Amino acid sequence: MTDASMQNAEPGRHSVSLMATDEHTRKRARAEKRFRAYGIVAIATGLFFLVVLFTSILKEGIPAFTRTVVSVDFTLTEQQREESEGVLLKTKAYSDLFITALKSKLDERGLNTEVDEVAIERLLGKVGGTIRTFYTQNPDKIGEQIEFDLAASSRVDGYFKGRVSRDTIQDSRFLQKSDLELVDALEEAGIIKQAFNWPFITGADSGVDNPGGAGIGASVIGSFFMMLVVLGLSLPIGVAASIYLEEFAPRNRFTDLIEVNISNLAAVPSIVFGILGLAVFIQFMHLPQSAPLVGGLVLTLMTLPTIIISTRASLKAVPPSIRDAALGVGASKMQAVFHHVLPLAAPGILTGTIIGLAQALGETAPLLLIGMVGFVARGYPDGFLAGFTEPNSAMPAQIYTWAARADAGFYEKAWGGIIILLMFLLTMNIIAIILRRRFERRW
Amino acid sequence: MGMIAKIFLKETEMSFVKLSASALAIAAVSATTAAARDNVQVAGSSTVLPYASIVAELFGENTDFPTPVVESGGSSAGLKRFCEGVGENTIDVANASRAIREKEVKACAENGVTDIMEVRIGYDGIVFASQQSGPEFTAFQPADIYNAIGAKVMKDGALADNSYNSWAEFNGELPDVEIAMFIPGTKHGTREVFEDKVLLAGCESTGAMEAMIAGGMSEDDAEDACLDVRTDGKSVDIDGDYTETLARIDTNKNGIGVFGLAFYENNTDKLKVATMGGVAPSTETIASGEYPVSRPLFFYVKKAHIGVIPGLKEYAQFFTADEIAGGSGPLANYGLVADPELKETQDEIANEVTLGSGS
Numbered sequence: 009m010t011d012a013s014m015q016n017a018e019p020g021r022h023s024v025s026l027m028a029t030d031e032h033t034r035k036r037a038r039a040e041k042r043f044r045a046y047g048i049v050a051i052a053t054g055l056f057f058l059v060v061l062f063t064s065i066l067k068e069g070i071p072a073f074t075r076t077v078v079s080v081d082f083t084l085t086e087q088q089r090e091e092s093e094g095v096l097l098k099t100k101a102y103s104d105l106f107i108t109a110l111k112s113k114l115d116e117r118g119l120n121t122e123v124d125e126v127a128i129e130r131l132l133g134k135v136g137g138t139i140r141t142f143y144t145q146n147p148d149k150i151g152e153q154i155e156f157d158l159a160a161s162s163r164v165d166g167y168f169k170g171r172v173s174r175d176t177i178q179d180s181r182f183l184q185k186s187d188l189e190l191v192d193a194l195e196e197a198g199i200i201k202q203a204f205n206w207p208f209i210t211g212a213d214s215g216v217d218n219p220g221g222a223g224i225g226a227s228v229i230g231s232f233f234m235m236l237v238v239l240g241l242s243l244p245i246g247v248a249a250s251i252y253l254e255e256f257a258p259r260n261r262f263t264d265l266i267e268v269n270i271s272n273l274a275a276v277p278s279i280v281f282g283i284l285g286l287a288v289f290i291q292f293m294h295l296p297q298s299a300p301l302v303g304g305l306v307l308t309l310m311t312l313p314t315i316i317i318s319t320r321a322s323l324k325a326v327p328p329s330i331r332d333a334a335l336g337v338g339a340s341k342m343q344a345v346f347h348h349v350l351p352l353a354a355p356g357i358l359t360g361t362i363i364g365l366a367q368a369l370g371e372t373a374p375l376l377l378i379g380m381v382g383f384v385a386r387g388y389p390d391g392f393l394a395g396f397t398e399p400n401s402a403m404p405a406q407i408y409t410w411a412a413r414a415d416a417g418f419y420e421k422a423w424g425g426i427i428i429l430l431m432f433l434l435t436m437n438i439i440a441i442i443l444r445r446r447f448e449r450r451w
Numbered sequence: 452m453g454m455i456a457k458i459f460l461k462e463t464e465m466s467f468v469k470l471s472a473s474a475l476a477i478a479a480v481s482a483t484t485a486a487a488r489d490n491v492q493v494a495g496s497s498t499v500l501p502y503a504s505i506v507a508e509l510f511g512e513n514t515d516f517p518t519p520v521v522e523s524g525g526s527s528a529g530l531k532r533f534c535e536g537v538g539e540n541t542i543d544v545a546n547a548s549r550a551i552r553e554k555e556v557k558a559c560a561e562n563g564v565t566d567i568m569e570v571r572i573g574y575d576g577i578v579f580a581s582q583q584s585g586p587e588f589t590a591f592q593p594a595d596i597y598n599a600i601g602a603k604v605m606k607d608g609a610l611a612d613n614s615y616n617s618w619a620e621f622n623g624e625l626p627d628v629e630i631a632m633f634i635p636g637t638k639h640g641t642r643e644v645f646e647d648k649v650l651l652a653g654c655e656s657t658g659a660m661e662a663m664i665a666g667g668m669s670e671d672d673a674e675d676a677c678l679d680v681r682t683d684g685k686s687v688d689i690d691g692d693y694t695e696t697l698a699r700i701d702t703n704k705n706g707i708g709v710f711g712l713a714f715y716e717n718n719t720d721k722l723k724v725a726t727m728g729g730v731a732p733s734t735e736t737i738a739s740g741e742y743p744v745s746r747p748l749f750f751y752v753k754k755a756h757i758g759v760i761p762g763l764k765e766y767a768q769f770f771t772a773d774e775i776a777g778g779s780g781p782l783a784n785y786g787l788v789a790d791p792e793l794k795e796t797q798d799e800i801a802n803e804v805t806l807g808s809g810s
Contacts, residue, residue: 097774098513137512176583178719181784215508216501217785294540297492298520379492382522383504385511386490399490399520412692414501414717419694 065426071169072424075205075220076160078132078194082109083153084143092140099136102143106135106158117197127187131194133159133220159207159220160200162417164191168202171416208424213385213406219417222410224425226387228432230300230380230400231369233389235436237304237396238311238368243361245308246315253316254323255345274313281310282374290378298379298399306374311364318360322353354447362440366433372404381405403429488539491519491766495529495546496640497692498575498711499748502782503546506770509781514769516762521546526640530751534559537755543763545751548575548640556806566754566805570767571796572776574788576712576737577644577744580722585704586626588618590726593743595622597653599630600686602679603663610662613681628705634680635709636690644746645709646678649727652743697721712737713786737788745788754805767800 029037084105092101107128114123135158143150159165163183166172177185194200211223257263285306289295295302326349334344375381380401389395401409403425410422493503503521511518522529526547533545534555551569559567579596581588598604598621604613618625635641654660654677663673680686689696689708696708697718707725712732715722724732728743736742750770757764769775771793776782778789790796 095774096513096769096772097509097780099509100774137508140512172720176720180716180719182717215505217505217781218508290540291535294538296488297540297542298522376524379494379520379522382494382520383500383507384520385508385518386520387518412497412694414693414714416718 065423068420069423069427072208072420073205074202075208076165076168076200077157077203078160078200079155079157080110080113080199081153082106082156084150086150089143089150099140102139103136106139107132123190127190130183130187131161131164131191133161134218135159137221157203162219162415165220165417167191208421212387213383213401216413216415219415219421222418222421224403224406224428227401227403227406228428229388229395231402231432233300233395234304234307234402235365235369237301238307238365241308242311242315242364246312247319247357250316250319250323251345254320270313270316274317278310278371279373281306282377284309285374286377296397298384299397300400301396302378303375303380303402306378307368307371310371310374311368314364314367315360318363319357322356322360323349325356326352351447351449355444358440358444358447362437365436369433370404372408375402375405381409403432489761490517491544491760491763492542493519493544493546494522494524494532494542496526496548497523498548498640499546499750501713501785502572502787505781505785506775509775510766510769514762514765516765519766525638527638530555533751533753534562534564536562537564537753543753543756543760547749547751548746549643550749551751564753568752568754568800568803568805570750570752570771570800571747571790572750572770573748573782573790574737574745575748576732576742576788577641578710578712578715578724578732579707579727580710580715580724581707582700582704583721583723586628588626588707588725590729592728593649593653594656595625596649597657597659600632600680601650601654601659602681603659603676605657605659605662610659610666630685631703631706632686633689633696633699633706633708634686636688638690641709644744648744651677716786734783734788738791754803757803771796771800
């Protein structure tokens with residue numbers, strides 16, 4: 009516009025054909041091209057970091073999904089069981105029985121490397137717990153021959169995954185250089201092998217000396233129950249609050265104040281909610297410590313502002329003509345909102361909810377203070393309701409705990425845990441997308 | 452039209468009813484279960500955490516009690532929570548990498564926590580280690596560490612602000628590389644033993660303390676001044692755990708880190724340990740007391756909770772059993788130095804002997 013009028017105003021100086029591009033147009037075209045280039049660079053940078061992130065997560069995390077197992081036929085007699093149950097450290101007794109059985113198997117086979125029981129113990133993980141649990145759950149199997157796949161020790165596992173090599177290994181009570189010969193021989197004999205790591209996906213946390221037994225399953229359940237609490241509380245409360253504020257509340261200083269405070273609340277660091285949770289839910293209301301219920305309540309406080317803000321935004325985005333039309337045909341205010349405005353705003357509300365939930369899912373800081381970070385290895389809850397109150401951890405807390413442990417096997421598990429966390433998040437997002445598709449109404 | 456609207460309303464109402472019902476259910480659950488806790492709740496020192504987690508797992512596997520929950524957070528934070536009061540919403544056991552202080556006992560008493568059982572589980576060594584492929588740091592004296600990171604050191608016979616850049620400047624036997632030390636932050640119990648057994652010892656043996664007193668300081672002030680570390684970035688406080696220190700050492704080949712013995716033993720392929728005062732750290736030298744930098748580890752049990760929280764006394768007894776905390780148990784295997792007086796500790800637990808009741 010301006011250019012055209014300028015040219016008309018001074019035809020003498022700039023009589024250029026419309027067909028030829030002049031300097032100014034070219035300049036604008038260049039500026040646009042530059043801007044597009046910036047945009048592409050920005051996207052490429054983002055993509056680059058995404059690729060780096062994903063490759064490093066996958067590279068470090070994939071090994072967590074395989075494990076090294078020692079696979080042996082083992083028979084437990086009733087007498088052996090009674091003896092083992094009679095001592096304090098029952099798992100150790102079972103583990104010793106297993107080692108003896110394994111040694112006699114090896115002696116029978118006549119491997120050419122020397123085998124002693126201490127060396128076998130170094131190769132094995134903490135297997136006693138697995139064996140005892142099996143026989144406690146299946147007492148009818150006593151006396152039968154059972155093929156056990158039991159976790160090898162963390163260093164043997166590391167040897168198969170390249171974490172431990174012959175060059176870097178230092179003799180220690182955890183593993184001797186000479187043990188690697190035995191490992192190679194056992195691998196040839198098919199006794200030590202790689203297998204898919206089901207216990208990692210289904211199990212609970214384990215002690216620091218037992219990386220082979222650590223699993224993330226229990227904390228997935230913990231996170232699941234927390235998300236149930238967050239969803240069950242923050243969605244109805246958040247949506248009700250925003251509908252009232254947006255559609256019914258009078259505009260005055262008081263509602264302005266509320267509005268400002270909701271925005272402020274959204275920016276409060278999450279650890280603050282943790283302290284609040286400790287003071288209010290545990291110390292004042294006497295809710296159980298380390299329970300997903302309390303975790304969920306704390307995260308609800310954190311998620312509410314996010315949901316309120318996004319719900320209000322999507323309610324605002326519904327054109328006023330819809331409300332006017334509804335009111336015009338005689339609907340009450342509430343009918344107009346619930347029949348017409350809310351369904352149209354539903355996709356936006358869902359998006360806000362899922363963003364809030366995703367944020368809550370990845371939080372560790374607020375859980376630190378309510379006892380969900382640390383060693384929480386209760387395993388699966390006894391029932392649906394117990395899932396809310398029995399001590400449990402959450403996925404990010406579990407990952408954080410593993411990353412801080414001395415054994416390198418746990419570091420790998422932390423990365424594996426990140427993959428599971430991302431998968432959980434992805435599942436949540438997919439459910440939200442499906443729901444949004446179903447709710448979507450066009451006008 | 453009206454019909455359709457009505458049905459629609461029903462739908463929305465229904466889902467709201469469902470949601471609020473679930474919210475109510477949650478509230479009801481919380482009301483009923485707030486009454487009973489069936490697991491032992493532990494918190495405290497991050498140094499004791501690994502051992503406590505081993506015991507907790509075994510306790511869950513070997514007894515009919517549920518697996519205890521063990522949280523970390525540091526000795527001081529754990530004892531603070533321990534002293535919050537008596538009741539199921541407070542913790543039963545506090546882990547500590549130092550003995551409880553007089554003022555903590557007082558704070559406990561003010562909140563009604565009067566009967567506290569002290570349990571010593573063993574000893575932990577603190578080692579100085581550097582990158583496996585880094586310069587040859589193989590032997591330290593407390594004086595070397597003090598000269599490297601003390602705030603005021605002896606230089607040319609006089610007390611001066613620490614300006615040493617390289618280890619070789621004060622000890623020709625050490626490598627001529629830049630000083631970079633990663634020491635535990637002040638919230639760690641490890642810091643205290645590091646100050647007492649290394650910095651203070653070094654301060655005395657270099658003569659810096661004497662010079663400070665000669666310069667007009669009282670003995671107490673001089674002791675405090677000995678614990679100051681230089682703030683020019685040559686000494687870095689690590690507030691996280693040993694994995695963070697390890698990561699710093701990994702990226703700095705001249706770096707010296709302070710680790711627990713168990714952590715070092717789990718990472719011997721990455722770390723190279725230095726002797727202190729001529730003694731190499733090992734479970735044997737620490738148990739015999741030859742290695743100078745070691746400290747006892749404790750946990751504290753709230754006696755009022757015994758009989759209320761199922762499995763609490765059993766947990767304490769299980770922890771200190773010969774099969775667990777003894778010389779060939781899983782704790783020693785992980786790096787804890789077994790307590791030669793374990794038998795007495797076991798008797799104390801059996802008799803529920805508390806602090807101050809005379810043992």
